[in-house]
Amino acid sequence: MSATASxxxxxxxxxxxxxxxxxxxxxxxxxxGVAHYLLPPPSAIARAMWESRDMLTAAMGRTALGAAIGFIxxxxxxxxxxxxIALIPLLRRSLYPLxxxxxxxxxxxxxxxxxxxxxxxxxxxxxxxxxxxxxPVLAAxxxxxxxxxxxxxxxxKLYGASPLRRWWKLDFPWSVPATVTGLRIAAGxxxxxxxxxxxxxxxxxxxxxxxxxxxxxxxxxRTDLVFAAVALTTVVGFALFGAISFVGWLLVSRWHAxxxxxxxxxx
Amino acid sequence: MWxxxxxxxxxxxxxxxxxxxxxxxxxxPAAAMVRVQLNWVPEPEFGGIFAAQQDGLxxxxxxxxxxxxxxxxxxxxxxxxxxxxxxxxxxxxDVLTLRDRxxxxxxxxxxxxxxxxxxxxxxxxxxxxxxxxxxxxxxVAVDANPPFVRLLNAKYGGKDLxxxxxxxxxxxxxxxxxxxxxxxxxxEPVECRLRGVPTRVLSxxxxxxxxxxxxxxxxxxxxxxxxxxxxxxxxxxxxxxxYFAEPxxxxxxxxxxxxxMSLEAMNIAAEMERPLIVPADGSPIGSMRLERxxxxxxxxxxxxxxxxxxxxxxxxxxxAPVGTASGATATTP
Numbered sequence: 001m002s003a004t005a006s007x008x009x010x011x012x013x014x015x016x017x018x019x020x021x022x023x024x025x026x027x028x029x030x031x032x033g034v035a036h037y038l039l040p041p042p043s044a045i046a047r048a049m050w051e052s053r054d055m056l057t058a059a060m061g062r063t064a065l066g067a068a069i070g071f072i073x074x075x076x077x078x079x080x081x082x083x084x085i086a087l088i089p090l091l092r093r094s095l096y097p098l099x100x101x102x103x104x105x106x107x108x109x110x111x112x113x114x115x116x117x118x119x120x121x122x123x124x125x126x127x128x129x130x131x132x133x134x135x136p137v138l139a140a141x142x143x144x145x146x147x148x149x150x151x152x153x154x155x156x157k158l159y160g161a162s163p164l165r166r167w168w169k170l171d172f173p174w175s176v177p178a179t180v181t182g183l184r185i186a187a188g189x190x191x192x193x194x195x196x197x198x199x200x201x202x203x204x205x206x207x208x209x210x211x212x213x214x215x216x217x218x219x220x221x222r223t224d225l226v227f228a229a230v231a232l233t234t235v236v237g238f239a240l241f242g243a244i245s246f247v248g249w250l251l252v253s254r255w256h257a258x259x260x261x262x263x264x265x266x267x
Numbered sequence: 268m269w270x271x272x273x274x275x276x277x278x279x280x281x282x283x284x285x286x287x288x289x290x291x292x293x294x295x296p297a298a299a300m301v302r303v304q305l306n307w308v309p310e311p312e313f314g315g316i317f318a319a320q321q322d323g324l325x326x327x328x329x330x331x332x333x334x335x336x337x338x339x340x341x342x343x344x345x346x347x348x349x350x351x352x353x354x355x356x357x358x359x360x361d362v363l364t365l366r367d368r369x370x371x372x373x374x375x376x377x378x379x380x381x382x383x384x385x386x387x388x389x390x391x392x393x394x395x396x397x398x399x400x401x402x403x404x405x406x407v408a409v410d411a412n413p414p415f416v417r418l419l420n421a422k423y424g425g426k427d428l429x430x431x432x433x434x435x436x437x438x439x440x441x442x443x444x445x446x447x448x449x450x451x452x453x454x455e456p457v458e459c460r461l462r463g464v465p466t467r468v469l470s471x472x473x474x475x476x477x478x479x480x481x482x483x484x485x486x487x488x489x490x491x492x493x494x495x496x497x498x499x500x501x502x503x504x505x506x507x508x509x510y511f512a513e514p515x516x517x518x519x520x521x522x523x524x525x526x527x528m529s530l531e532a533m534n535i536a537a538e539m540e541r542p543l544i545v546p547a548d549g550s551p552i553g554s555m556r557l558e559r560x561x562x563x564x565x566x567x568x569x570x571x572x573x574x575x576x577x578x579x580x581x582x583x584x585x586x587a588p589v590g591t592a593s594g595a596t597a598t599t600p
């Protein structure tokens with residue numbers, strides 16, 4: 001099968017699934033007669049999206065910025081911290097449990113607290129996004145580097161490689177596939193974190209990000225606009241996820257079993 | 268045989284489902300289940316409702332009332348219109364906005380005659396009027412784009428103002444001398460006073476003064492159970508009369524449900540809210556005038572919350588159908 005046909009097939013099935021869900025939703029709302037302020041049909045959501053396209057696009061840009069910066073901070077901190085923790089056994093034993101606690105902290109609950117420490121608007125969205133996105137990257141990096149083949153590690157030892165050189169030449173490259181998986185998970189979480197931060201301290205009026213658009217639309221009983229804004233948060237999440245997947249594919253597609261197997265499955 | 272089965276089934280249903288057995292053996296109708304959704308946590312602004320429940324006025328009227336606390340994100344109007352709550356406390360603009368969207372709500376009782384919404388500032392803040400506030404570059408914690416913000420934007424611009432979500436918490440306000448936040452003039456300022464924090468309050472009522480809290484129900488529900496609406500309104504009205512006669516008697520019960528507001532603050536708030544709730548013209552507590560709903564309708568159309576030309580205020584006031592006892596408070600004077 002050609003690469004083009006394979007790509008079309010990869011896109012066609014998810015699109016068909018989405019079309020079926022939207023069709024059932026549209027018909028279900030029309031047949032049941034449920035009030036649109038409770039559950040609008042997809043056509044009403046599309047209309048709201050089109051009519052408010054300027055405002056929604058600007059809001060999406062603000063949310064995407066907060067999520068992306070938060071994600072980049074979490075990715076950098078997660079890979080750096082994860083590598084240090086994996087490299088030093090004492091730190092792994094003492095800090096890893098603490099890092100696990102980070103995952104348990106509900107960002108919704110601590111967001112009002114964060115508001116006391118950082119500025120409203122973008123800084124709050126970035127911090128909130130970074131907090132929820134950090135753990136998956138950290139855990140994946142640590143696990144990836146801790147699962148290096150012991151035989152290869154012995155080989156580096158045999159050749160007298162320093163710990164730092166072993167990390168650069170063996171541990172870090174070995175952990176890339178796992179880290180990319182962590183980054184993919186973190187991409188979606190970063191958007192959720194950014195929106196939670198916006199719920200607490202996003203600017204309103206003409207500077208509103210999607211989190212505030214959702215709140216204002218909910219207040220106005222504009223359920224169609226709420227759905228439209230929520231749909232756009234998923235677009236931001238997909239964009240981040242797609243970008244990370246692409247970078248990950250560039251990094252591992254030539255040699256890692258996961259990419260090679262997937263490519264063979266598609267033949 | 269079939270007759271025996273039917274009688275037995277009816278007896279079972281009467282005993283276990285639909286009727287209560289009184290002590291003398293006679294069957295009485297079961298209390299009507301009534302779910303009341305508040306739009307905020309229990310506070311003196313709902314004093315009459317809690318007083319009616321604490322004194323058993325609802326159960327005496329044949330109502331089994333379940334009061335559900337709310338919060339800033341609870342969509343009370345939608346919950347009531349969809350039948351997930353029987354009555355809800357909401358703003359008059361919530362009622363008209365949802366009616367404009369197709370929700371068939373009717374207002375049965377106005378809690379606040381005067382709008383208690385305001386802006387809370389530290390006393391050290393040089394801003395002394397809403398106009399100064401709206402032309403400043405302050406950061407203001409306020410609900411997400413409510414009609415009064417749009418009205419103020421239309422009047423004063425507010426281009427430099429930075430609006431952030433209002434969560435109801437005081438921590439952010441107390442942490443910064445420059446902080447400004449939306450408030451109920453009977454709630455947050457009182458808490459600040461008790462904590463020794465000097466504040467200033469700018470009332471929104473000077474520019475926007477609809478019924479800030481009304482009890483509403485769905486028109487379908489009201490048509491189906493007019494006696495329930497009648498009984499609920501009557502008991503609530505009596506609850507407010509009792510509450511204002513002796514707020515300190517009822518506030519401990521409310522305070523037990525809301526640890527974030529002290530009993531002392533509730534007692535002060537009850538006195539402060541009295542002139543905002545008891546109509547100045549001597550009409551009964553809960554009364555509403557259609558002209559004020561029409562005025563609100565014009566304001567909502569002006570700021571684009573509802574479309575001009577539609578008239579969601581038409582039929583917004585519930586009136587007891589002919590044949591039931593007259594509701595003292597629900598509609599026009």
